[in-house]
Amino acid sequence: MHELAIAESIIKTVLDEAERRNLGPVKKIAVRVGALTDVVPDALRFGFEAASADTELEGTKLEIKTIPVVGKCRNCGKGFNVEEHIFICPVCESFDIEMTTGGELDIEYIEADDRSI
Numbered sequence: 880m881h882e883l884a885i886a887e888s889i890i891k892t893v894l895d896e897a898e899r900r901n902l903g904p905v906k907k908i909a910v911r912v913g914a915l916t917d918v919v920p921d922a923l924r925f926g927f928e929a930a931s932a933d934t935e936l937e938g939t940k941l942e943i944k945t946i947p948v949v950g951k952c953r954n955c956g957k958g959f960n961v962e963e964h965i966f967i968c969p970v971c972e973s974f975d976i977e978m979t980t981g982g983e984l985d986i987e988y989i990e991a992d993d994r995s996i
């Protein structure tokens with residue numbers, strides 16, 4: 880299961896970061912998932928809950944933001960939303976499309992209690 884491996888990598892990154900920055904308990908993790916990654920948000924949430932059990936991140940809220948696929952035509956320069964994996968320019972019908980967004984798979988931010996306050 881692809882999403883479980885991603886969830887484990889998110890957990891590892893967040894725990895490393897929390898230690899490095901000496902953060903208190905992490906309350907929320909926001910991740911960005913591009914539509915091109917084929918990651919299913921519900922499966923990722925489930926994987927996160929399973930993988931975070933018995934770690935410091937158990938019960939931490941995982942916010943998943945889905946990023947739509949936006950393409951740009953290399954022929955005429957038009958930018959457009961790609962729906963249902965149809966990579967054709969709506970203006971000139973070229974297939975020469977460059978993806979601008981949609982491949983994201985990263986942590987946008989971490990919300991934690993600050994131990995210094």
Ligand SMILES: [Zn+2]
Nearest residue numbers: 952955968971
């Ligand atoms: Zn075009």
